[in-house]
Amino acid sequence: xxxxxxxxxxDGVATITLNRPGGNCISMQMVREISAICDRLExxxxxTVVVIRGAGxxxxxxIDFDDFDPNAVMDIHGFNKWEKCCTRIERLPMSTIAxxxxxxIGGGLxxxxxxxxxxxxxxxxxxxxxxxxxFLPGMATFRLAKYVGLGIAKRLLLTCPEITxxxxxxxxxxxxxxxxxxxxLNQAIHNLGPNHNVxxxxxxxxxxxxxxxxxxxxxxxxxxxxxxxxxxxAFLDTLKxxxxxx
Amino acid sequence: xxxxxxxxxxxxxxxPPERYTQEEIAExxxxxxxxxxxxxxxxxxxxxxxxxxxxxxxxxxxxxxGELLSKHLRGALEIGPQxxxxxxxxxxxGVKDIDYLCCxxxxxxxxxxxxxxxxxxxxxxxxxxxxxxxxxxxxxxxNGLNPVSAWAKANPGKNALMLCIEVCSAAYVxxxxxxTAIVNSLFGDGSAAVLVRADPADDRxxxxxxxxxxxxxxxxxxxxxxxxxxxxxxxxxxFLDRDIPYVVGAHAELPVDRLLNAHGLKRRDIAHxxxxxxxxxxxxxxxxxxxxxxxxxxxxxxxxxxxxNLSSGSFLFSYKRxxxxxxxxxxxxxxxxxxxxxxxxxxxxxxx
Numbered sequence: 001x002x003x004x005x006x007x008x009x010x011d012g013v014a015t016i017t018l019n020r021p022g023g024n025c026i027s028m029q030m031v032r033e034i035s036a037i038c039d040r041l042e043x044x045x046x047x048t049v050v051v052i053r054g055a056g057x058x059x060x061x062x063i064d065f066d067d068f069d070p071n072a073v074m075d076i077h078g079f080n081k082w083e084k085c086c087t088r089i090e091r092l093p094m095s096t097i098a099x100x101x102x103x104x105i106g107g108g109l110x111x112x113x114x115x116x117x118x119x120x121x122x123x124x125x126x127x128x129x130x131x132x133x134x135f136l137p138g139m140a141t142f143r144l145a146k147y148v149g150l151g152i153a154k155r156l157l158l159t160c161p162e163i164t165x166x167x168x169x170x171x172x173x174x175x176x177x178x179x180x181x182x183x184x185l186n187q188a189i190h191n192l193g194p195n196h197n198v199x200x201x202x203x204x205x206x207x208x209x210x211x212x213x214x215x216x217x218x219x220x221x222x223x224x225x226x227x228x229x230x231x232x233x234a235f236l237d238t239l240k241x242x243x244x245x246x
Numbered sequence: 247x248x249x250x251x252x253x254x255x256x257x258x259x260x261x262p263p264e265r266y267t268q269e270e271i272a273e274x275x276x277x278x279x280x281x282x283x284x285x286x287x288x289x290x291x292x293x294x295x296x297x298x299x300x301x302x303x304x305x306x307x308x309x310x311x312g313e314l315l316s317k318h319l320r321g322a323l324e325i326g327p328q329x330x331x332x333x334x335x336x337x338x339x340g341v342k343d344i345d346y347l348c349c350x351x352x353x354x355x356x357x358x359x360x361x362x363x364x365x366x367x368x369x370x371x372x373x374x375x376x377x378x379x380x381x382x383x384x385x386x387x388x389n390g391l392n393p394v395s396a397w398a399k400a401n402p403g404k405n406a407l408m409l410c411i412e413v414c415s416a417a418y419v420x421x422x423x424x425x426t427a428i429v430n431s432l433f434g435d436g437s438a439a440v441l442v443r444a445d446p447a448d449d450r451x452x453x454x455x456x457x458x459x460x461x462x463x464x465x466x467x468x469x470x471x472x473x474x475x476x477x478x479x480x481x482x483x484x485f486l487d488r489d490i491p492y493v494v495g496a497h498a499e500l501p502v503d504r505l506l507n508a509h510g511l512k513r514r515d516i517a518h519x520x521x522x523x524x525x526x527x528x529x530x531x532x533x534x535x536x537x538x539x540x541x542x543x544x545x546x547x548x549x550x551x552x553x554x555n556l557s558s559g560s561f562l563f564s565y566k567r568x569x570x571x572x573x574x575x576x577x578x579x580x581x582x583x584x585x586x587x588x589x590x591x592x593x594x595x596x597x598x
Binding site: 042228 | 288289491492495496512514526527530531533534535537540
């Protein structure tokens with residue numbers, strides 16, 4: 001059904017496995033397929049967690065240069081499509097977890113950054129090599145510093161070092177280094193429960209917006225979001241349980 | 247096949263000539279209460295166009311209800327015609343080309359209605375059909391656009407004009423209370439006109455078709471926004487419940503999803519959101535309940551910042567800014583959304 005990835009849903013977990021020979025590089029076809037999966041997740045999925053991982057010993061080794069023609073006039077359209085795709089993952093109504101084993105490079109690093117959590121094996125490496133290749137590291141320019149601070153982000157994006165999973169964890173770029181991704185995933189899913197999608201989605205949105213919003217606006221946003229959350233069944237059930245316990 | 251869907255062919259807006267910063271208004275009326283002064287310092291409204299009255303010895307405005315009604319008509323006959331002319335000029339139409347006029351206002355009551363006054367004042371044809379929508383509040387622009395579009399569809403090739411005129415400075419009580427201060431710090435005066443026509447000859451125009459409407463009334467919040475008689479002050483007075491913005495927000499998904507479902511669309515298919523500039527709280531509530539972004543409501547917030555809440559015509563000011571931005575493309579969908587007394591949420595779907 002998909003050319004560049006595999007998709008399955010089981011027990012409330014939807015898994016997108018990037019699957020292209022040569023490191024699961026991001027092609028426009030992959031962007032279209034991830035967007036189609038986002039449609040499906042938004043429209044008909046009952047899953048509460050979305051996992052993104054890579055096949056064949058890599059997470060994602062960056063963008064596929066085969067999509068570019070050096071003799072053609074360059075346009076920005078594909079980069080815009082890719083960022084829109086990232087934003088859609090960032091706004092999915094489910095919790096999102098990136099499982100990294102092997103290379104998370106360039107666009108692969110960007111993809112990991114839009115997920116709520118990142119788990120990696122010690123064999124993983126992270127790098128944003130774009131500046132050394134003469135272009136920009138996508139909206140990692142927007143997201144990376146929020147995880148690691150401006151100083152480290154400048155070093156990682158301007159000098160483009162390969163860093164290990166342990167280093168990435170030390171910088172706050174990933175959440176944990178695990179021996180076994182599936183064991184780590186099960187633990188992460190266990191930690192998320194019980195999963196209240198509206199509360200997750202709104203809290204994540206407020207966090208994503210927190211660096212670009214002044215206090216008065218952030219307070220207004222919080223009150224609007226909190227009103228929505230406390231009007232949901234999940235909070236009303238919490239109140240009923242609390243009353244029962246009295 | 248001939249396309250007889252009504253289209254929004256042109257929009258024009260107007261405001262009173264005098265524009266005030268919030269600080270200037272607080273100074274003018276010598277507002278001493280620091281809590282009320284802080285309302286006028288909030289960042290989401292910078293300026294408003296108003297027909298401000300003179301002040302008495304105590305720094306308070308002193309207009310009777312009769313004087314307010316006269317001011318409403320006077321203001322309406324200044325800003326209404328300006329909006330009409332600005333709407334018709336790009337189409338090279340004059341008022342004699344208008345076949346149907348619908349006027350909308352909540353800030354003044356009269357019989358005959360505003361349509362009669364506008365027709366006489368501007369020299370419309372005497373056979374111009376007309377309708378007045380009075381007292382429906384901030385949502386009324388879409389309550390008007392619905393029958394105006396239906397009229398246009400039923401009368402292909404004929405010109406229907408909807409004109410929202412709100413002189414909010416003719417609808418206030420000034421008593422130093424928070425209740426009235428919230429209202430007095432929020433609303434501005436403005437008028438907006440939109441020309442609607444269903445004509446296959448317009449097929450090549452870059453103008454959106456009106457595809458449908460959907461409404462949601464929240465009857466349990468009937469009294470939460472109301473403009474009723476205040477016996478003590480001998481004037482009509484507007485009341486806004488503290489929590490109504492959130493209640494409106496909590497119901498906003500319902501009409502939006504019904505509207506989109508009826509056309510086989512999802513929220514992600516909507517390129518533009520034109521939301522009423524009701525106030526910061528209600529804009530936030532719409533954003534976080536419908537799942538739209540600050541960027542989606544950029545014109546809504548900029549209209550609020552520059553004009554305050556213009557009641558029924560507000561959304562057309564945002565719509566005009568959307569057009570002026572020049573980013574709309576053929577095939578784009580937009581949702582228009584207004585909120586007001588009822589309490590109610592009105593929505594419309596349009597497509598370029």
